[in-house]
Amino acid sequence: YIDRNLDRFIEDLKLLCRQPSVSAQNKGIDECVSVLEKLMENAGIDVKIFEVKDGNPIVFGELKNKNAKECLGFYNHYDVQPPEPLEKWDSPPFKPEIREGKLYARGVSDNKGNIVARLEAVKAYMDVYGEVPVNLKFFVEGEEEIGSPHLEPFVRENMELLGADGYIWEGDGVDSEGRPVVSLGAKGILYVEFKAKGPKTDVHSSRAPLVPNPAWRLVWMLSTFKGPDEKIKIPGWYDEVVPPSEKDLQLLREAPFDEEADKRELGLKEYLLGLTGVESQKALRFSPTCNICGFSAGYTGPGSKTVLPAEASVKVDFRLVEAQKPDLLFERLKDHLKRNGFGDITVTRHGGYEPARTSADDPFAIRVIKTAEKVYGLKPVVWPTMAGTSPIYVVKNMMGIPVASAGGVGYPGALVHAPNENIRIKDYSNSIKYVAALIHSYRENP
Amino acid sequence: YIDRNLDRFIEDLKLLCRQPSVSAQNKGIDECVSVLEKLMENAGIDVKIFEVKDGNPIVFGELKNKNAKECLGFYNHYDVQPPEPLEKWDSPPFKPEIREGKLYARGVSDNKGNIVARLEAVKAYMDVYGEVPVNLKFFVEGEEEIGSPHLEPFVRENMELLGADGYIWEGDGVDSEGRPVVSLGAKGILYVEFKAKGPKTDVHSSRAPLVPNPAWRLVWMLSTFKGPDEKIKIPGWYDEVVPPSEKDLQLLREAPFDEEADKRELGLKEYLLGLTGVESQKALRFSPTCNICGFSAGYTGPGSKTVLPAEASVKVDFRLVEAQKPDLLFERLKDHLKRNGFGDITVTRHGGYEPARTSADDPFAIRVIKTAEKVYGLKPVVWPTMAGTSPIYVVKNMMGIPVASAGGVGYPGALVHAPNENIRIKDYSNSIKYVAALIHSYRENP
Structure with a gap:
């Protein structure tokens, strides 16, 4: 029919x-x-x-x-x-x-x-x-x-x-x-934008010893979020995480996945941290992430310009796994900023989903x-x-x-x-x- | 006449x-x-x-x-x-x-x-x-x-x-x-641009557990250059630095400078690290700097977009004081990158002057x-x-x-x-x- x-x-x-x-x-x-x-x-x-x-x-x-x-x-x-x-x-x-x-x-x-x-x-x-x-x-x-x-x-x-x-x-x-x-x-998601302010307007970079640079503020803030080991360092970030069950892992082992074709398409020699096989699918589907979606500050055109920018901003998406809650994690994130001397940074939340x-x-x-x-x-x-x-x-x-x-x-x-x-x-x-x-x-x- | x-x-x-x-x-x-x-x-x-x-x-x-x-x-x-x-x-x-x-x-x-x-x-x-x-x-x-x-x-x-x-x-x-x-x-100057590469093209940020993010690479690299204490951490950076002489400091003490007007013009409550008086002029004129002139990565428009960018770049100007040499410091910078696992980052030098x-x-x-x-x-x-x-x-x-x-x-x-x-x-x-x-x-x- x-x-x-x-x-x-x-x-x-x-x-x-x-x-x-x-x-x-x-x-x-x-x-x-x-x-x-x-x-x-x-x-x-x-x-x-x-x-x-x-x-x-x-x-x-x-x-x-x-x-x-x-x-x-x-x-x-x-x-x-x-x-x-x-x-x-x-x-x-x-x-x-x-x-x-x-x-x-x-x-x-x-x-x-x-x-x-x-x-x-x-x-x-x-x-x-x-x-x-x-x-x-x-x-x-x-x-x-x-x-x-x-x-x-x-x-x-x-x-x-x-x-x-x-x-x-x-x-x-x-x-x-x-x-x-x-x-x-x-997965769930928490999308946050961070803005730092420096001088009133862009100034000549020779002023750097006296004028706070908002791009540096964000770099230092971000480096308290995650290091090259990819572990999120914000206190309490993993507290609620439920690891995959034996059944989940079994499904990952059974699911066919062409890793080489995927890496070729991405233009990568290997995955992050050298992950392979079921370990890579486990990371992909069961790891919370902290990803920089965009970073903007100062002069980004061709050649060189010596400037100390008035403003810098970074957009970060945190993907969440069972049973992380975006509201709770957003509070922990704000606490973390305050405790680490980044209270000057403006934090804007763009929506959020729970994982399910x-x-x-x-x-x-x-x-x-x-x-x-x-x-x-x-x-x-x-x-x-x-x-x-x-x-x-x-x-x-x-x-x-x-x-x-x-x-x-x-x-x-x-x-x-x-x-x-x-x-x-x-x-x-x-x-x-x-x-x-x-x-x-x-x-x-x- | x-x-x-x-x-x-x-x-x-x-x-x-x-x-x-x-x-x-x-x-x-x-x-x-x-x-x-x-x-x-x-x-x-x-x-x-x-x-x-x-x-x-x-x-x-x-x-x-x-x-x-x-x-x-x-x-x-x-x-x-x-x-x-x-x-x-x-x-x-x-x-x-x-x-x-x-x-x-x-x-x-x-x-x-x-x-x-x-x-x-x-x-x-x-x-x-x-x-x-x-x-x-x-x-x-x-x-x-x-x-x-x-x-x-x-x-x-x-x-x-x-x-x-x-x-x-x-x-x-x-x-x-x-x-x-x-x-x-x-002062002298050394202007350097750093570029990091991730996947071949921008990809959906859900791939973050497996795909290296070039913006994170630059953040981690930058955080090995300088922390919030403003001291440059690249080994050997201060080796040649000649501190100001007693005569130099005397000139700074004698030079009139309207600190309050300057701060007002910059829109700052205070200078970086709380510096005041002759100490601020000493920092301004006799400190080497490491300043982010521009940082560019991913989506920087309004609202949220979940993307893992293919490329990120940052422009940094290092101002040099007596008797730092841009050529020598550029070599030390490249060594530092190699030793710290940032050999994947492309480094381009845009000119440089010695201080005099x-x-x-x-x-x-x-x-x-x-x-x-x-x-x-x-x-x-x-x-x-x-x-x-x-x-x-x-x-x-x-x-x-x-x-x-x-x-x-x-x-x-x-x-x-x-x-x-x-x-x-x-x-x-x-x-x-x-x-x-x-x-x-x-x-x-x-």
Whole structure:
């Protein structure tokens, strides 16, 4: 059925991709909500739009079967990254185009392809079976690409509405060998910007013996955060860290990973600290990080200019692992600065997520993994957590609902956030089949 | 005589100021050399133009009196800083204009005012006395504003031609109270740029546990250079340093300095390390420095972006004090990097000067100071060295000739290197008188 109706399913996806919805530029948001609402209604879903003060609307949809005991939720976002640089696109970012089995458009992989695949799966299932064996909820926000600033309060106020027995998250798909990828969590994040001030204006650097240099202030501050051994030195930073379980480590050992290809792509002879094999995956997925995203001070043009800058700033992202809390760590960071004589430095926090993970032994995780093996015919690659972040905690930690990413439309060449973002039609079709099969699993095993 | 002919002297200065000569932009250099040549010939000076391979010509002039035993040299430069930003000028930078007793033009203070004042003094002296009581040499280069890259080899090859018993350097003038300022030296400098490389391209910061971050490499490197106590930690950095003599300290104690006004202007509550009084002047003029001029890495725009940058660079200027050598220190710096595991960092040197100082007890210095007191009628402010740098070492260290800055056209409001650069006509007139008096001092005291 899905194969036979694929053309119709692709048209629906094109419809959503044709509508710009760039949250960072506040472009096309309301129009995109309307398109999405229609697509959901066409799939037989009851839709409710929640306006968000100073933010983008949240779209919530429900499809009930009063005989079903369980409820399956889907988290997605309808906003996309800015399409720039436009000149690097081979076809316009908001004019979806199929070439050589791939559909090109901004947001087609992240994350409109997943939204529509899930809706089409529901439509297909209803057409074939007349009803779904599990209650379904669709939770679609419009600010994921700008850090989901209004997500946490919305969830706090709507816990009952959003409640379910398991949530499928946006993202994932297949790896380079076509194996389905399942991710059971994400790191948290704390993003902080530090600003130091020196003299009122840039001054001639001959004044250096008398005038404090803000770039030096930041260098000395940063060197109290982390040394070349990569251990974070801020007191208490590791206090809450939960190390990976034996099961987690087993998953890392089982997951195939082409280390040499990865290093080649990065242009590295070896990983940091000489890590290899499962140790490198353990570090990647279970180590808290303290990363300098940007440092700016003084004259950075060609040649030499002798100046003592008036201001310097550095942006740092700290990725957090189970069960670190961004609020608590931010307080420890500020204490650390005060205690070490850096009270003059201005600290600005840009958002933050808690880390969140679902156990691979959780019945929902088992269902998700089994379904993947059935649909794709290959043993799934199960990551106990991603190295990146996603606001999974609002579902997993705040509502206590297990969460997994699986059966998405992604593949390694999707160019997410970059020009020529694309998905492969075959992955889109598999994604629809995966979601239909997952729904069906509740009929076989309610 | 000088007062009577001032209008004519101002016309000559305007002539030179009207000619752009921006070494950094390679603008108007040859034309400026021609104008300068004519002005010097008009003063009765024999001129010789030295072409410099891949550089700007050096103008050399001589006025001999075969009966005179001594020789007085003048170092100046005919090139100027770029005039930009043009919109901040109240009158065009290369159309000299007099307003309220001040002459406005790019380069009028640094350093065309001094060149022409010195030529007019010679002309005036010749008109009045018919001959000068001392041989005169004029050494005018055209690359001072870009670091004098060809000066050292030129001097090495022309030591006999340039030889003299004392050199008056460009610069200086009067302080805020009208006291004449005499400077007897300058710090040296070593300017170095450091570049660290990470992955081939910027990557997502979730890769931080495996991918070396070049910004962190530079932070860790810098923190081995200097800590918050401002002491430079590179081994051997202070080995050659000659501390100020008792005479030097006495000059610092005698020199008037408005510390509170200076701090107000800088927007500082106090100087670095809480220094005050003569201790602050001692630090300013006799401490080697290690100053971050610029630091650049990753994303520095508004808000947050999680990126691990491919490259980071930092520019550092080290000011050097007597008798530190830039070549030797650069070797020590590179050794230090190697020994501390920073061999991956690319090090680029942008020029360098040795420090150079003339003793206040030197007969030439005494002559210069005495003449200043006579002409200005106030006790001169004598600085044993400037806090900044100037290529004085080519004369003082390479040729062993005493050097002093004195009787220049500068004053604290001159806006050197900035828009609306200007001099006061009264300072110009005094500068001409000073040079004439200095020449005359060889008649009274040959």
